[in-house]
Amino acid sequence: MMALQVRDLKRHFGGVRALDGVSFELAAGHCVALIGPNGAGKSTCFACLAGQLQAQSGQVLWAGQPLLGLSPAQRLQRGVARTFQVAQTFEALTVLQNLQLVLSAGKLSWWDRLDQRSAQAAEAFLEAMDLQPMRHAVVADLSYGAKKRLELAMALAGWPDARIGTSAEVPRLLLLDEPAAGLAPAERQTMMALVRRVADSGVTVLYTEHNMDAVFGVADRVLVLMQGRLVADGRPEQVAQDPRVRQDYLGQGFSL
Ligand SMILES: Nc1ncnc2c1ncn2[C@@H]1O[C@H](COP(=O)(O)OP(=O)(O)OP(=O)(O)O)[C@@H](O)[C@H]1O
Numbered sequence: 001m002m003a004l005q006v007r008d009l010k011r012h013f014g015g016v017r018a019l020d021g022v023s024f025e026l027a028a029g030h031c032v033a034l035i036g037p038n039g040a041g042k043s044t045c046f047a048c049l050a051g052q053l054q055a056q057s058g059q060v061l062w063a064g065q066p067l068l069g070l071s072p073a074q075r076l077q078r079g080v081a082r083t084f085q086v087a088q089t090f091e092a093l094t095v096l097q098n099l100q101l102v103l104s105a106g107k108l109s110w111w112d113r114l115d116q117r118s119a120q121a122a123e124a125f126l127e128a129m130d131l132q133p134m135r136h137a138v139v140a141d142l143s144y145g146a147k148k149r150l151e152l153a154m155a156l157a158g159w160p161d162a163r164i165g166t167s168a169e170v171p172r173l174l175l176l177d178e179p180a181a182g183l184a185p186a187e188r189q190t191m192m193a194l195v196r197r198v199a200d201s202g203v204t205v206l207y208t209e210h211n212m213d214a215v216f217g218v219a220d221r222v223l224v225l226m227q228g229r230l231v232a233d234g235r236p237e238q239v240a241q242d243p244r245v246r247q248d249y250l251g252q253g254f255s256l
Helices: 042-050 072-077 095-103 119-128 144-157 185-200 236-241 243-250
Strands: 004-013 016-026 031-035 057-062 080-082 173-177 204-208 221-226 229-234
Touching: 004 042, 016 042, 016 057, 016 229, 031 042, 031 185, 042 080, 042 173, 042 204, 072 080, 080 144, 095 119, 095 144, 119 144, 144 173, 144 185, 185 204, 221 236, 221 243, 229 236, 229 243, 236 243
Parallel strands: 031 204, 031 221, 080 173, 173 204
Antiparallel strands: 004 016, 004 057, 221 229
16 A cells, blocks of 8 residues: 555645645655646645645545644644755754754643753754754754754654654654755755655655756656646656656756
8 A cells, every 4th residue: 555645636725726636646665756847836735745734625645544634733643744945943042952842842841941851862863964063053053954954853853753752653754845945066965865864764755846956866756746737757767758847847958
């Protein structure tokens, strides 16, 4: 059975059909890119999967369980985590405190001191995202690349089994909205190697991207969305040869 099943997903904004009947399936542990021009519906699709937006119709099954109608927090409990186009971090806190805050979610009381909470658990996420050297840096002082890596670490730390006092393992879906946006080529490469490593650890990853070097050579499969409809779905080398995708998005000069 496919880990994620999306069937005939629709979300309109007035007359704009942001998602106009989108269907696809993802296998567990695959790393899949969702690409398409500005306004194609990628962010709307993510928001409908993670729960920030409610779809008007359709069905989404994650590990066989329906997701639509659940809140983002309920979806996170079922293993669905996400990041945003612009990194969402707490600027005035340190890198370590950002992670401690996520790891302590729902467990902190006003008398707790953040620095005594889950420092050990946070170390594993710092290491996974190459953030140890800057653990005590205030986030406002970080490079954007480090901020994006911290946001990714926070998404991983948000899964229920990563948090204090919870142990049940859940199947993990990670939705990354433009993980490499705003990054210089070298930072982009580092970021995408980390994303690939997360997928290789068994996490199902779906990500959007406008930088094609962060898509081809990274994703196992590529989905192409245009005007709210899926127009191509296949292995990267197949999609790169698709005449409509070349004409309307990649450009005729595109080569791998
Ligand atoms: N809250 C909203 N209200 C009205 N229209 C919206 C809203 N959110 C998205 N849209 C419209 O829905 C369509 C799809 O937008 P969406 O942001 O999902 O595209 P996208 O593929 O993520 O684009 P980009 O690559 O620029 O981020 C666009 O026409 C957009 O203007």
